[in-house]
Structure formats: C-alpha cells, structure tokens
Amino acid sequence: MKQRRHVGALASLDGGPLHADVAGLAASLAAGRLDRRSFLRHAAWLGTAIPLGACGKVAPPSNDTLRFVCAIQQIGDPALSAWVEASNLFRNSLEFLTEVDAENIVRPGLAESWRPSDDLKTWVFTLRPGVRWSNGDALEVADIAYNFRRWLAPASKSVNRTAFAAIERFEALDDRRFALHLSRPVCSLAEQLYSATCPILHRDFDRLGGNWPANPIGTGPFRLTRFEVGREARFERREDYWGPAPRLKYIDYIDLGPDVSTHVAALAAGQVDVLYRITIAELDLVRSLPQARLLQHKAAWTLCIRMKVDTKPFDDIRVRRAVQLAADNAQMLQLAYRGMGEVADDHHVAPFQPDFGALPRQGRDVAKARALLAEAGHPDGIDLELTLGNTIGRWEQDTAQILQQNLADAGIRVSLKVLPPTEYWSVWNKVPFGLTSWAHRPLGIMTLDLAYRSGSTWNESGFADPAFDALLDRAMAIVDPHERAPVMAELEARLRDAAVMVQPYWPEKFTAVSPRVRGHELHPSDYFRMDKVWLA
C-alpha cells in the first residue's frame, strides 16, 4: 500500500504521463519480486524522474588542486576509446546524453528527459536548454545528430556501431528534441548512452582534425589545459559552466607507470590524493597506512580467459570444454585474488547483476576433461599458449598461473606469454587464447550484447550463434528484470555450453584516497565524476 502510494508520487522527466510499463514494474515491486532499487533503476530507463538522495554537506568552490594517479593514454577520438582510464579524463570536459550514478540509476545528462514509446522502439530525447560548448557555441540537436551519424556509419570503427545496431534512424524534431527510431525494442537505451565511448563531441570534431586533446572542446565543467601521454594531464575549472560550479580549481592527472605499489607509496608520502585503483596485492599495505583511506566496491568486472572458436585447436568444442572443465574457478579466486570476490560460472553474468538468471553451477571434472581431449585426438594432452597483458594488475598473471596448474591436471600444458599492457590491447581480440579484463556493465545483457553477439566489434572469441542473437533481442525488449531472468538463464546456459571461455571469478574492487578527499565515490564502471569531489 505504502509502495503503491510512492509510485503514484513519481513523475516522468518531461512532465508527461508515466510510461505504460512503469505500472507493471510497480506491480512487481508490490508483489515483492523486485526490490526498491531495482524498481527505481528500471523505471528510470523509461524516462521516470528519480528523486535524488539526500545531499551531504556541499563545499563552496575553492582553489584546490586534486592530484589523481591514472594511466594517461592516447585519446584521439573518444568514440574509439578502448580504455576506461582515458574516458575518465575526457569525462571532465565531455558530457553524455544521460548519466548513470554510482547506484546504477540513470539520470539526465545533456538530455533533460527522454520518453520511449510503448513498444520501446521510438525514443524521444529533449536537450537541456542553455548548454554551451567551451568555444562559446550553443549545444544543438545538430551536435547530437553528428555524433550518432559517426557512431553508426558503416565504416565506423567505434564499438557504438554494434552497441546501437538497433538504431535505424535519427530524426531531429525541433531545436531541442530528437527521436531515435529502432528496428527492435531496446529497454536500456538511456543507460547505454552513458558508455565510455558515447561522449557528445562538438559537431566540428572531425573538421578540426579528429584529435580531441588537440582541440579539447567540451560542454563539461572542466577544460583540458595540458595533455602529455604517459606523463600528465591538467584540467581547469570552467567558470562559465552551465551546471553547478565544481569545487576543485584544478585536477592534475599523473601517470606513475604500471606499478601500483609505487602509487600507494606516493599516496603515503602525500604526493597524490586519489589512486585510480589498487590491486589485491596492495590491500594489506593500504590498510596499514594512516595516510590512506580504503574504498571498496562490488562490481561486475572480471577476467575472461577466452578461446577463439574459429582458430585451431579451439575450433573443436571438445578442446574448449576440456579447458573449461579442468579449470578450478574457486581455486583461482582463493589463491590469485585471496578469496576477495565471488566464484563465477563461465558465462559472464554476475549473480548480483539485476538481470541474472539462476543456473545450476557447473562443477570441475578433470576426468571428463581428459576424456574429451582424447576424443578430440589429443590422448597425450595438448600444448597451448595463453597471452595476457596484466592490463589491470599482476593478479591477471597470478590467475593465469593457477589456471596453468589446474589444466596441467588434465594434461593441458599451458605456456604463458606476458605482454606489456599496451601491447596486449593491440592483440586482445586476435590471439587464439587470451586473458582479457572486462569492465563492469550494469546489466548482464549489456555485456552479452557487446561481447558475444555475432560479429560485434568487441566479440573477441568469435562466438557466433543466431539463436543466441535472437534470444538477446528478446531479452533486450523485456523491461521487468523478473520477467527477463528466464531468458537470461537460457542465454547464460547457451554461452557456457559453447565453452568459449573460462570466466573464473568476480573480484572485488579497491582503491585508496587521501583522508582529505571528500565526495569521491567508487563507480562500479569506474566512471568518475570529479565535479562533486573536494578536499577537506
């Protein structure tokens, strides 16, 4: 009764009537099939305004400089960015149509509202008025049209081309509104628009050379004033920003190299304020330091030890099954990540993601793995080379070493080829057997759509299954996660049974900040908003 009254108090972002599916969600909430947070995030997809939680103390703008340790990578075209770190730099200057907060709830960004049609195939967005680019131009629908055009162009190399493959047509309605026409229903469109590759660029981006750091025009609260790959970048507060003024005057990003223990030492010495991330290896050290505050977060990020299904010997599913069955996911978590996380089940959807469909867990079976290998023509075992790049820490290498021990039990002899991180990112979707780190996605379906749909840009295993794709389309049209769960379970089972990867565990995420830092929230996707941060 209480909850129903609360739903009645909800309004849509544009002031119009609530979307038809909100009532169904509310019924699920009332029946106890959905929790409140889940209800809010799904209602938000449909253009419902979600009230902000109570704001903490707000500090006035200061002249402070925040020093942030972060790898500084080439940016070039932000729509091509494969690095979340790079997006954390341009997120200070470039904004998105929507924003997903740390609670996974979609909020208005450059679009102040959106309204999906009842069939979820037509989405109308309304831009926020009064937004100005840092070069003085006003934000126009033409800017948005320009971005969608370059994402979706046939020659586009952006992952957005496949992520938004359902978009058939962009239509400018008036000077503040535009519509996206879809070939099939997609319920999470608003949330997907906050992906790291979706910042809205100025309409002249390509004409000015297509290299963002060289012409860092943006609508965001900070402006880029210095950018040196591998060294440092500086952002300065824009006094003419359209939104609430950020508290910090400067943000200095400093690249201290890949060794995280160095970062922790710099924090301990008071040389920096925020670390991008620490790994499991530095956990004890950070806990022992009075100059560091540990931040901890659960997220659906993980390691995928995937096999390319179209490359020998992995074109034989029996070999892939053998690898999967011989792997001991629990031991990898226990030893390589010291048990800090949850065991996973080789299908890349986390039990704590809202659209998880429960499946009976697949156990380890070394005898069966041996039998499968023999059947596949490798009675004396097989030699494999696993390529990895320690892109998010040496625990990737540690995990691989445990896997190596596991597989040895079944006669699979693995040699490890460790590349430097940047080198790995240039071969990650090419090597036959590779260990790739995957960033968090709020929903399991988003990951599946990005990484396992036939022909998707980021489909590194080459997995292609029309039945899987059809199920994906079906799942993406279902708003209520409770109704989506059975379809998800089917997707997870199909993917796991195709044995394209060992996906051993869901590690917890850690970082450390100086005790002076206020308002820095760990975002599950590592999408940090620095304009709410200040120094005490």
Added chain:
Amino acid sequence: MKRPPALVIGVAIVALWLLVAVFAPVIAPHDPLVSFKPLLRPGAAAFPLGTDLLGRDILSRLIWGARPVIFLSLAATLIAYIIGVGAGLLAGYRRGVLDAGFSFIANVILSFPVLVLYLVVIVALGPSYLNVVIAVTFGSAPAVFRIVRAIAIDIAGRDYIAAAVTQGEPTWRILLIEILPNAAPALAVDFCLRLGYSAIIIGSLGFLGLGLPPPAPDWGGMVTDGRALAFAFPHLVIFPCIAISSLVLALSLIADGLREARQ
C-alpha cells in the same frame, strides 16, 4: 701452496650452488610450480623459507631458480670466451688490418651499456632464453678479446715465438700452445668475475620483467613478484636477493683468491 681463505669460501659456495642447480629435482622439497597455502612466513617445517603469494614453496623456487641463472650465465660466458679468445689471439698475433677491424668492432660494442644493448635486442627480436644468452655474450666477448689481445701482443714479440715460427710450427699451435697458456692466469680471474656479471645481468633482466616467462622460478622475477607485499612479507624479496648476491659474492671471492695466489 697456501690457499687464501677467500678462495676456499668462494669455491665452497659456488660448488654448493652448482650442486643445487644440477640436482634441483632431487633436492627441492616441493614442485616449484604447485600452490599450497599462500603467504606462509618462514619457519614452518614443510616450508622453511615460507610460501609466496600463490602458495608456492620459496625454498623450492630458489633451488630451481638457480638453474637459469647458473646455466645461462655459464653458457653466455663460455661462448663469449670462445669468441673473445679466438679473436684476441688472432688479432694480437697477426696485428694489421685484422687487428684494427676486430678492435674497432669491440670498441663499438663496448660503447653500449649492457642493459641498453639488451633492450635494443628485445625490441628487435623479442625476449627469450636464447636472446638473453646472445645479448650477454655480445656484451662480454669484446672485453675478453681485449685482455687476450694485450697478452698476445706481449708474448708474440718474444724470442721463442720467433723461434717457433722459423721452425715452421703451424699458427694454431703457436696460438693455442705457446701463447694462450700465458694468458690463463689472467683469464681465470676474469672468467669468475665475468660469470658474476652475467649472473647480475640475468637477474636484472628478470627484475625488469624481461627474463623468463611466469611461472618459471627466476630469482630476479621473484623479487619483482614480491615487491608489492614486501612491507608485510619481506621474505618474498629478501631470500632471492640473498641467493643472487651470495652467488656473485662467491665468484668475486674466487677471483680475488686467484689473484692473491698469483702474486
């Protein structure tokens, strides 16, 4: 003949490490690649030096890790000696264009700092066992060449060499039987020192992550693996450092002892 104590100690330590390397499969209490309980501190009966982050026995990893360091530096140094001695004898005896050419090449190679040389090799060829040996050989051979050449020049001017030449002794006999033995004492000292340098270089490459791929036990690599945890578990770093230092120290002691015995 009186044996300097330094020589005795050095030989003992080196012999010990050699035995350890050769009989690693017999001596090591555990498989160096298998995980037990992670991060045990030293002192337990089953794991006297403790275990590493992945629960592998550190003692066993040190024992197995002696192999790449000792065998690779031995191989590299021996090859460097074959090249350096051969070229040095020829150049010192023949002089002329040959000498000028060899000396110039040696100068060119010696103007690379060893690690820079290896980093260039890495970019060109990629890291591997073989390339480690190539790079270390490349760096050592010119130094051996210089020593041998200087001695060869000195000896070649003596009367008995001229006598041997008039008696029609073949050049290879003159080089190997008349000249080389004179260089032996100096070379013995240099050989031990050079073996030590090679061990240092191979350990440093492991430290830089350019050595052997994981999970192979590699002293330098163990230091890098353990660094993040060293503040709480110093044994991860200290033991491999002691291992490599003791090996190099023993080689220096032998060199020192040989030098002293000669005087």
Added chain:
Amino acid sequence: MRVAAWLGRRIGLLLLTMLAVSFLVHLALEVNVDAVAVKVLGQFSTPDQRAAWLRENGYDAPFLLRYLRWLGHFASGDWGRSTYYQEDIVKLILPRLAASALLAGAALLVMVPLSLALGIASGVRAGSLTDRGVSLFAILTTSVPDFAMAAFLTAIFVLGLGWLPGVSTMAGGFSLRELVLPVMVLVLASTGYLARMTRASMIEVMGQPYIRTALLKGASPSRIVFRHALRNALLTPVTVIMLQIPWILSGVIIVEVFFAYRGFGTLLYQAALNSDVYLVEACAMISVVAVVASQLLADIAYAALDPRLRGK
C-alpha cells in the same frame, strides 16, 4: 700541435664508432619495414594502411638510403616522434635526461671522493686493518646486484626504520629525500670497485723508488702522499671512473625502474616495452654518445695527468 693532432685522431675514431653504432641500431630495428609499420600503426591497422604509410614515409627506398636519410635527420636534431608518448622525441628526452644527469651526477659526487678516500687509506698501508675492512666492503658491495641492493636498502630504511620514502617519483616536485636511496644504491654499486682500483694504483706508486727515497729523507708520510704519490696514483682511478660510466648507466636504468624515478632509464625501459622504435633508437644513441664522450674524457684526463704525455 701534436696534442691537437692526437685529439683530432681520437675524436675521429669516436665519431666513426658512433657511426657504426647508429648503423647497427638502425639495422636491428628498422631492417624489417613491415614490423616498423605494425609498431607505429598498431596491430589494428590493415595491410593497405601499412603499405600506404610505408610509401608516405619513404620506406620503399633501399635500406642504405633510408639509413643515410635517418642519419641526416638525427644529426640535424630531428629525432622523430614517439609512437607511444605521441610527442616529439627531443622534447620528451631532454627533461628525462636532465633528471638522470641529476641522479648520476649526485651519485658521482658522493662516489668519487668516497672511493678515492677509501682507496688511498687502504693503499697507503696495505695489509692493515683498514685495508682489510675496505677490501671486504668493496667485495661485498660490488657483488650485490643493483636491484637486490635497492631491495635491501628499502627493507632497512623504508620498511624497518621508516626514514626514507620508498619511491622517487618526485610527483610533488623535487625532493632531496627521494633522491637519497637511488643515489645510495648507485654509490654502493661502484664505490667498492673504484676504491680497489685506487688502492692498487696507490700501492704501486708507494713502491716506486722516488717515494722510498723521500721516506728515507724523513719526509712526513702525509706530505709524501699528498705531494708526490697522489698525482700519479690518481691516473688509474680517473680513467676507471670514466670507463665505469656504461656500468653506471645500466645501474641507472635498474635504479630508476625500482624507485619509479622519471628519468632517461625509465623512458628507455618504457620505450622498449612498448616497441617505440624511434624512441629506442634515440635513447640508444644518446647512451652511446654518453659512453663515447666519457671515453674521450678518460683519454684526455689520462693525457693531462700523465707526466710522460704532458712533456710532449
């Protein structure tokens, strides 16, 4: 006049050495043009893009011609762009070089007087307790690899006593405290060797007839050491110090990586890890120039100190 001719010949030989080095480096890194294209454009590039890039950048010319062209650019100060850092290499290298020069300079500043003092002290009275102590110190410190020395010192001064910072990123600007450990490692790595060289040279000079004559005449030992012996005894160490430079440079790379010091060593290391061909070439050339220049200085110092050469 003869000095000038001698110097000219030395410099000519050094230039020739550098030329050969540059040829070797270029040969090692750029003879396989397809590999260069992949390293510059990345693995994502298509064969067409690579072919076009190779053509645009003159890679269809024969190797020798490409080498000469590269040499011309290099000599005129155009070292190309780093593919990893996306920056002009000259701009990239200069500050790093300055940082490393600071590190190596500080190390030399401590190392040279210390090793000379130790060497003289032990050489004046060979076999004394001081002499044995210095010998032991020398053999111990020279046997510990740089990375192990860094680990030991970190264990003592950072983890144990908590006196010094464990990294030297200088993220908060220049800091003398952060310089201490890297300098200490470099000093310990070479002091022992230099001290032994000084000692040997000192012993030799002290055995010379003119020193013995001075002693018999009743001159005070300190007067003999400083007025007579030192000048001649310094001959070897000065040369040795210069010839130690390649070894110190290797040490600088290790020490910079260990302490995350942002100098030339870490730049070269990163460049090698990331297959940044042009940057590796430039870094290799610079280290060779440093070595060759130090050899020249050694020759000049030797000539200046050696009375036999000075007379000419």
